[in-house]
Amino acid sequence: MNIAALCASHNRSHLTLRSVQQVFYQLKSTGFHFTIFVVDSESDDDTVIVLNKHLPLVQIIPAKSDDFWARAMSKGFDFISTHYNFDHLLVFNDDIDLFDNAIPQLFKELEFNTKTTDDQIVICGSFLDKTLSFVSYGGLKRVSRYLFKFSKQTPSFECCIQVDTLNMNLALIPRICLLHDDFLYHAYQHGYADYDFGLQFSKRGGKILLCKGYQGICEHHPPSQIHSKSFLISSFLRLKHICHIKRQPPKYRLLYCWRNSGLLWPFYFLIPYLRAFLSSHE
The missing domain is CATH 3.90.550.60 (Spore Coat Polysaccharide Biosynthesis Protein SpsA; Chain A)
Incomplete structure (x- = not known):
């Protein structure tokens, strides 16, 4: 073999x-x-x-x-x-x-x-x-x-x-x-x-x-957190952060959802970006 x-x-x-x-x-x-x-x-x-x-x-x-x-x-x-x-x-x-x-x-x-x-x-x-x-x-x-x-x-x-x-x-x-x-x-x-x-x-x-x-x-590598006093700045930074190649790059997430998640793929594609933009800062 x-x-x-x-x-x-x-x-x-x-x-x-x-x-x-x-x-x-x-x-x-x-x-x-x-x-x-x-x-x-x-x-x-x-x-x-x-x-x-x-x-x-x-x-x-x-x-x-x-x-x-x-x-x-x-x-x-x-x-x-x-x-x-x-x-x-x-x-x-x-x-x-x-x-x-x-x-x-x-x-x-x-x-x-x-x-x-x-x-x-x-x-x-x-x-x-x-x-x-x-x-x-x-x-x-x-x-x-x-x-x-x-x-x-x-x-x-x-x-x-x-x-x-x-x-x-x-x-x-x-x-x-x-x-x-x-x-x-x-x-x-x-x-x-x-x-x-x-x-x-x-x-x-x-x-x-x-x-x-x-x-x-095998060490787990969680994503780093984004913090800012401004909601808009914080949301923008989180969105930019989540689009990084090692997180949820839109081009590849779109491909992944389209190939695997069925008719609701546009919805599943958008979820992490909406969550990143809308979640309130701590």
Whole structure:
């Protein structure tokens, strides 16, 4: 079995080295043939130097500094699908801190859950915030069939749980689940791409399973708050802030809502911007 492992990196060499090393040694323990690909978006720290020194077998794919996560991952996948024969794609974030045996557990649960079904299955991991007090990233379930809103799913320690979509901080994707070798939708630049993948995959009849227990720690990065004594200034700043590429950029939110939220997509598209503009300052 051939495994292609893929992550994107930019200017956090110590975290990138830690996560890639953990992935390397955990994949090595499975006995599978594997290659790790790191798409580096013009890091100006020592990311590339450190990876080449400590993990010379890792393949580094260059990207542009403004590619951000989704575009970098798409470039990486295009390279892999063109040059590498793989059976499973393992995607991970470069800031995860894995628990022991996290990746072998994904393979074990995927094998167990595919034995008795012909369904296509993707399996994702759950992460705790560094405080160990709440789920930072993992699987997400729709809160209601009538609302286009999702909440993080707390994993079970006894069985995998089916979810509606996922964060790709750690996910194992069999190649058969990649329709026409298509991974993340090409138009996304940073966020929304993993949610979109999960929703489109579920729409095609695939199943996304949240692995048992927790697979590691990954710090949650909440958005910063905007404060101003003036309501108009505060509202304008909040609106500008929420449109940032790492939050809710209108172009990509529009695409995401149009592709996934049905006939009410214009309403769901507008919600965060209306909330940002109208919410009173504290």
